[in-house]
Amino acid sequence: MFKEPVKIILRRFRDRTLESGLLIIAVALGIGAFAAGLSLIMNTMEFSNQIMSSPEYRELVISTRSEASEMENPVEEKLVQENAVLTAADLEAANLAPGVEWAYVQNNSRLHLITADTGNMRPPEDMSPPGGDNAGGGEPRADDRQGIQISEEELAEMEADSSIIIAEFDEISGYEVTSQFFNSWDITASSGSLISEADITGTENVIVLGSELAALLAGESMEADELLGKKLLSREGYQTIIGIMNPVSEGFDQEYFSPYKDETGGFSGFRRRFMDTQLRFAVEDPEDLDSTAVLLSDWFESQLGEDQVVISNPRAEAEQLVSRNTGISLLILFLSAAGFFIALVNVSNIMMSRVLRMKKNVGILMALGASKNSIRKLFLTEALVLAVSGGIAGALLAIPLSGYMETAAGIEAGSWLYITIGAVLAGGLTTLFGLIPSRQFMKIDPAQAMRSAS
Amino acid sequence: MIRLENISKQYDLGGTTVDALKDVSLEINRGDYAAIMGPSGSGKSTMMHILGILDSATGGKYFLEDYDITALPDKEQARIRNKHFGFIFQSFNLFPELSAIENVMLPMSYAGIPYKTRKDKAVDLLQEVGLGHRMTHLPTMLSGGEQQRVAIARSLSNDPDLILADEPTGNLPSDKGEEIMEILESLNKRGVTVVMVTHNPAQGRRAGYVIELRDGMLIPGSPNLEAQNV
Incomplete structure (x- = not known):
């Protein structure tokens, strides 16, 4: 059973369906993109380490030139070269x-x-x-x-x-x-x-x-x-x-x-x-x-003789591929983090307007015995409701998104772990950004809050 | 019970300093029924806020039961407001998200009282103010008089020593206002100290004495002036 102050917050959240819904969607999209981006880069790095540690990438491969087109020498020497x-x-x-x-x-x-x-x-x-x-x-x-x-x-x-x-x-x-x-x-x-x-x-x-x-x-x-x-x-x-x-x-x-x-x-x-x-x-x-x-x-x-064999270095080719994949993954992470940050700033703004509308009520709560710490906990509850619901929705979005990106990049394994880590990290940031607006109550007296028009 | 010594309160309004209270000293004893009166802008509400530790004075000292509580930490101030004071406001200030009974239970949750105990107490209090049949109603479903009775029940939830009522009948028709006044008087008769801000001279006369303010100062001849010479 929730205590009455928490009920106020939860019911406000419930009663403002459109606003709360938009907030959750914004947070879910931000968290989803960030978690998928983080999952992708982590998986890419893990996969890269995995393949680069394979014995195959410690080898040099020597083979004879098998096609005339690969040869630098004139065609009349072709027969000789093929005999190598x-x-x-x-x-x-x-x-x-x-x-x-x-x-x-x-x-x-x-x-x-x-x-x-x-x-x-x-x-x-x-x-x-x-x-x-x-x-x-x-x-x-x-x-x-x-x-x-x-x-x-x-x-x-x-x-x-x-x-x-x-x-x-x-x-x-x-x-x-x-x-x-x-x-x-x-x-x-x-x-x-x-x-x-x-x-x-x-x-x-x-x-x-x-x-x-x-x-x-x-x-x-x-x-x-x-x-x-x-x-x-x-x-x-x-x-x-x-x-x-x-x-x-x-x-x-x-x-x-x-x-x-x-x-x-x-x-x-x-x-x-x-x-x-x-x-x-x-x-x-x-x-x-x-x-x-x-x-x-x-x-x-x-x-x-010259140009009789091809020496290939699979590691050099793999490193190019790994470097390209890592670059793409980093770019995706950067874009998703930017999207998430924009979502967070918007969340903070909407939370600010919610907090301002709550200002008079905060004054009343303080008059009835709420300390500033209790008020902070109350807004923490609201931010947590937002972060948890957005985080879960975001993680659900991130799973297919990350799965698609991984299939496209040919990378597998570990997604659940990294999506969870990404969602928890992003949820934590959402909570922090959601709490910023409530900091104003740490400095004012109850009477000042109660004078607010709302 | 309460002793104010040379309390002053200044507001900074866009670079201009306004004196809301100037050097006010007074004493309120346990069991008193005091009315704070005065014209608009005289400092009544500021006085009420200072008394209820809802605002801090810029000068002077505030003693509660001989303890200097002028500069207590926030947590202690919250505890005193919760356990010792009950507030009744002109506009009721109930939470529209909570039912009548939940509004009454609210201050008790800050006192750490278990759910069952605070629910039982809230039921008793609502029955006492005649709202036993409206307990689960949201404030929007109650009349003004009923809302103020819920607010009174809420103010009594932690058995306060002092009720601070800020124009409690200001938003009510006279018959409903009379009901509220009767409840306040009966509380006072039970030993609860009541301090009420009012514009209404008739209500002022029903109080034990009047603290009259003008321009942030106590008016000489105010019945309380003898008491304030401490």
Whole structure:
């Protein structure tokens, strides 16, 4: 039950519907814009810190020039330049650059899985298996380019063999990597092992699975750990699963990793022609990226000639993006804060007119026993009613607004927290501005207040 | 009970200093019924405000029960107004947002009295002034006489030692004014000290004595002059 003086304030607020409504809307819009702006800048900064701390942004990426348009040299030299091939041996460039902590090769890769679903198979008349001769032994199932051919009978046998994994989906993507990839990304195995030097030099097709991919392949019938040692059936051949990774936040969880091999013949050589080999050099301190890039550029120039490789620095590109996003967010925060400030000044003005209309009543309250402190508390109540109702409405406005801005900027997470912080901060400022007009009562006598006309 | 010593009050009106009260000394004893009279601008209202600590004097001393309360801090002044004084105004000064009973409960809330107690007390007081049937009405639904009776009930809510009434019948027809006067007289008979500002000589005559002011000064021969020689 409210005390009678508080009832006066609350009922005045209620009875002046239009004025109170406009006040709340002004405060809500101001708080909403400010909270959304604050949420955006905080999220942008958090997101920036998050991405800049990713291992990806401590790396320099070396690849060969793949398009003539990228070349500065005359076209007649094109063929020579396209012959420049990067291999794992080029990782020795790292020895000349003291800032480099890890160096590895990374190729995009893809495995075409053979599923039990015959709908996945190409119909016989469409098949053109390598070698052409396909006579006898049931209907062949084959990759359109190369790889193994499997008859339906063979497939049935494989399905019965518990050491063979036949997936329910037909394609997985991943990377061919050398072993330091895992060091650079600080990836560990949850079971089995990661790719070692022995796997790279060995002849067996082995793969390591991301955590989500392992769970998908295991299905509901087995634990992911049970995949270890089993052979995954793909058109590229059997892939022996040797390890499963712990979850990583970098989007690797749905992918597989296989050893990068330098051989140019056979199946790997076939695929190698369709993709650029990337050499990646990770530095310990991002400050060393520029100087390391110079050293690496010199080294590759000495080895392969001028303009044979492209050295890209993802961090520099990311920093540009981060700086642009932060700039936009700051501008939005500035505009929203300016809007909020204008709303606050208006709130203060309207509150001043309300307080002036209350002046005589304040004198009467003082005559009846209200101290100046009680009067201040009374106006604090009014300012709080305004700040809380405006703050809640503002926060409700800010959530979709901030959500939209974040979607547009590609930033997520933490909005609720920052909107709440923004709304509370803005509510506090509203209360302060709402209280300013009541300060006049701290200096006057009750008789002076009661002489007021209202 | 109240002793004023050489009280003066000056107002600064746009650079011109106006003397509202000049060197006024008087004494009001417990149980007195005093009327403050005088023409417009004589300082009646200022005197009332000084007596009720609604305004501060620019000179002189104010003793309440022999305590010098001339320069008390705001919080103490508020406490004295709340606990010891009851105010009745010419224009009633009820809060239109509050019902009759809530208006009566208001001063008790500043005294820290619990809700139930102040409600019971307000019911008793409203019944006493004959408004037991109008307790939940807003002031706008009451006649002038009824509003002034609510104001009287409000002034009595903290059992004051002194009722300060500023032209309590000024806005009422004579029959309603008579009712208010009767209530004030009965309060005085119960021992409450009453100081009333009035223009009405007939009402002045009904008081125990008259404090007559002119140009901010007590008029010589005013019945209170003997008392003020302290």
